[in-house]
Amino acid sequence: MSSFRMNVMVCGGTGCMASDSNExxxxxxxxxKEHGYSEEIQIVKTGCFGFCEQGPIVKIExxxxxxxxxxxxxxxxxxxxxxxxxxxxxxxxxxxxxxxxRIEQHKKMPFYKKQLRIALRNCGLINPEDIYEYIAxxxxxxxxxxxxxxxxxxxIETVKKAGLRGRGGGGFPTGLKWEYTRKSExxxxxxxxxxxxxxxxxxMDRSILEGDPHSVIEAMVIGGYAIGAQExxxxxxxxxxxxxxxxxxxxxxxxxxxxxxxxxxxxDFSFDIRLKYGAGAFVCGEETALxxxxxxxxxxxxxxxxxxxxxxxxDRPTCVNNVETFxxxxxxxxxGSEWFSSIGTEKSKxxxxxxLAGKVNNVGLVEVPMGTTLRExxxxxxxxxxxxxxxxxxxxxxxxxxxxxxxxxxTPIDYEHLMEIGSMMGSGGMIVMDETNCMVNISKFYLExxxxxxxxxxxxxxxxxxxxxxxxxxxxxxxxxxxxxxxLKQLAYMVKDGSLCGLGQTAPNPVLSTIKYFGDxxxxxxxxxxxxxxxxxxxxxxxxxxxNCVGCTACAKVCPVDCISGKVKETHVIDQSKCxxxxxxxxxxxxxxxxxP
Amino acid sequence: MQIKSIEELKKIRxxxxxxxxxxxxxxxxxxxxxxLVGMATCGIASGARETLNAIVDEISKEHIExxxxxxxxxxxxCHSEPIVQINVPxxxxxxxxxxxxxxxxxxxxxxxKNGEPLKExxxxxxxxxx
Numbered sequence: 001m002s003s004f005r006m007n008v009m010v011c012g013g014t015g016c017m018a019s020d021s022n023e024x025x026x027x028x029x030x031x032x033k034e035h036g037y038s039e040e041i042q043i044v045k046t047g048c049f050g051f052c053e054q055g056p057i058v059k060i061e062x063x064x065x066x067x068x069x070x071x072x073x074x075x076x077x078x079x080x081x082x083x084x085x086x087x088x089x090x091x092x093x094x095x096x097x098x099x100x101x102r103i104e105q106h107k108k109m110p111f112y113k114k115q116l117r118i119a120l121r122n123c124g125l126i127n128p129e130d131i132y133e134y135i136a137x138x139x140x141x142x143x144x145x146x147x148x149x150x151x152x153x154x155x156i157e158t159v160k161k162a163g164l165r166g167r168g169g170g171g172f173p174t175g176l177k178w179e180y181t182r183k184s185e186x187x188x189x190x191x192x193x194x195x196x197x198x199x200x201x202x203x204m205d206r207s208i209l210e211g212d213p214h215s216v217i218e219a220m221v222i223g224g225y226a227i228g229a230q231e232x233x234x235x236x237x238x239x240x241x242x243x244x245x246x247x248x249x250x251x252x253x254x255x256x257x258x259x260x261x262x263x264x265x266x267x268d269f270s271f272d273i274r275l276k277y278g279a280g281a282f283v284c285g286e287e288t289a290l291x292x293x294x295x296x297x298x299x300x301x302x303x304x305x306x307x308x309x310x311x312x313x314x315d316r317p318t319c320v321n322n323v324e325t326f327x328x329x330x331x332x333x334x335x336g337s338e339w340f341s342s343i344g345t346e347k348s349k350x351x352x353x354x355x356l357a358g359k360v361n362n363v364g365l366v367e368v369p370m371g372t373t374l375r376e377x378x379x380x381x382x383x384x385x386x387x388x389x390x391x392x393x394x395x396x397x398x399x400x401x402x403x404x405x406x407x408x409x410x411t412p413i414d415y416e417h418l419m420e421i422g423s424m425m426g427s428g429g430m431i432v433m434d435e436t437n438c439m440v441n442i443s444k445f446y447l448e449x450x451x452x453x454x455x456x457x458x459x460x461x462x463x464x465x466x467x468x469x470x471x472x473x474x475x476x477x478x479x480x481x482x483x484x485x486x487x488l489k490q491l492a493y494m495v496k497d498g499s500l501c502g503l504g505q506t507a508p509n510p511v512l513s514t515i516k517y518f519g520d521x522x523x524x525x526x527x528x529x530x531x532x533x534x535x536x537x538x539x540x541x542x543x544x545x546x547x548n549c550v551g552c553t554a555c556a557k558v559c560p561v562d563c564i565s566g567k568v569k570e571t572h573v574i575d576q577s578k579c580x581x582x583x584x585x586x587x588x589x590x591x592x593x594x595x596x597p
Numbered sequence: 598m599q600i601k602s603i604e605e606l607k608k609i610r611x612x613x614x615x616x617x618x619x620x621x622x623x624x625x626x627x628x629x630x631x632x633l634v635g636m637a638t639c640g641i642a643s644g645a646r647e648t649l650n651a652i653v654d655e656i657s658k659e660h661i662e663x664x665x666x667x668x669x670x671x672x673x674x675c676h677s678e679p680i681v682q683i684n685v686p687x688x689x690x691x692x693x694x695x696x697x698x699x700x701x702x703x704x705x706x707x708x709x710k711n712g713e714p715l716k717e718x719x720x721x722x723x724x725x726x727x
Contacts, residue, residue, distance in 0.1 A: 003615045003616075003618070003653060003654070004653075005649060005653040006668075007620055040650060061619045061620045062665045062666065063667050063668075085638070085641065085668075086634075086668030086670055087637075087670045125617075126617065132616065133613065133617055135609055136613035137617065138610070139610075140600075141606065141610075144602075145603070256598075257599060258601065259600060263601075265601060265606075266602055
């Protein structure tokens, strides 16, 4: 056989692998071999499809049928029915949550309909461990074009005109950063890829590296040529073993084909890439701290200026770009800056990848044009709020961002608009919350994170975040006063103004934005000693409604500390002094008699 | 092997296309031809698998792009299996009966490549679809 008649694409992203996609692949291989179809059917392990909620994903081409939640047990049915007989397996098709319709093609699913995939273009389409598949989809053509027909300044101009901005969160124009590094004095320069993705809940960079590592490698070589560097370094956290493995494979395959190394494409330009593992400190996402870490020093930020473009790695001009930023470069070179700048809003061009998480039906990775509204992302792509609950807020920008409420849901998303409504783009984490989430608790969660991750270099951040956390703890414990709330606000502004780097400067954002939009919740905790959502355990006070209680004893049976007393068919009572607020009685009661605070 | 020019890269790309040509990506151009092969029990029993593989092989040999070969369930003419349906955009679908591997290759060469249907093998569609 000179070619296969069918491709079975199985997701090999971290999300799907955690739900046994490796076993799914093995059983496909085994069964297809057993039935004697190995010559006709190709099984491909791909990168992330983005629809992690529904994993493991299996897509069959050319039929273009998209199966979701495929358990290793289901493989036999797919092989016998679909692969051998051409009958699709209805029960494994995606079911739309509202109309309950089964949808067989991914393009028709609301989750994919509004997406435009530029950075994620090859994720779920190619085998990331096979350089030839990347080449088949125009891989390394942008590099060839750059090295054989463009001057470094032409490359920089193209990226500048495209309007690409840093996807790591800062939003600094990429072309300008390249230009500054190119114009800095010195013969030895460095190109660094920032793959130290640290926001809780964000995983877009990991998915790009796992699903399409060559796009980042190709772009780093292009960037290296533009700025005049011979060496590239990928700073990647050691917690991303799969991304590291695939990057290593990709780098060695690229070297074999001469796409990394000496005289690439027969030009006199040479470039090579190595990896540097990070220990997973959040602060190392900040570029100067990252550079310190690459040099083998403690991951602490430096004063700016001088900027890395002037004095970076070993005091030499260095350009640090994020993974997603790099992934956009090859299409810009091939399709042109006008194509790219036609997508998006006035000041933010192109698309942005978001990691959609929290209380939303379709958790996953989505890439949308800039200017898409939050409502479209949460309700159309995300499929609405989980379990029919009510939308309360969405948190963007991770620990550096803020919350966005119902009234701002129709804001078009771009760097400027998100800043205007008191949040930020950040690296693209998007956490949806419903009415059961306590906002004080949420800001406490983020402060605990930044407190832990503060590197300790500057006092406002080291001590400030700790004190902020203590105030929040006091509020959720019901021990705070209104003076504490004022002090909390004042301190938040001090930490913002006084900190050395972005970590401290943005750490108070979750506190300030939750106070702004949900001030009444803070006051309820302080004045009424009451948590409106019941999430803060110290303030919870479960009680039994004598009207509804039928004396079934269900609550008393599940209580782990035996603090519910009462005889059969008589009203039960909770002993508040012994209650540990676990909520087991609330869950157990079938008569709505247990009142949740 | 080291790639030293764009031409060499393009050669490697052409070779690699075969591995991925079944996969849908980006915009689909409007002139894609669909080849449907009936692969129900009766189809398989009459040798539809061999037909299907022959068609895929021939398409690849003739370097025809823009053709999608899909296996489908029972088309309903079990007496004439293996059945192959050719959908050319903008034209009425054409149904062929008793397509063995040789005839499959002929369909690719004559009908898909040159636009000349094999009149003697066409079977009439006797029903309308809802």
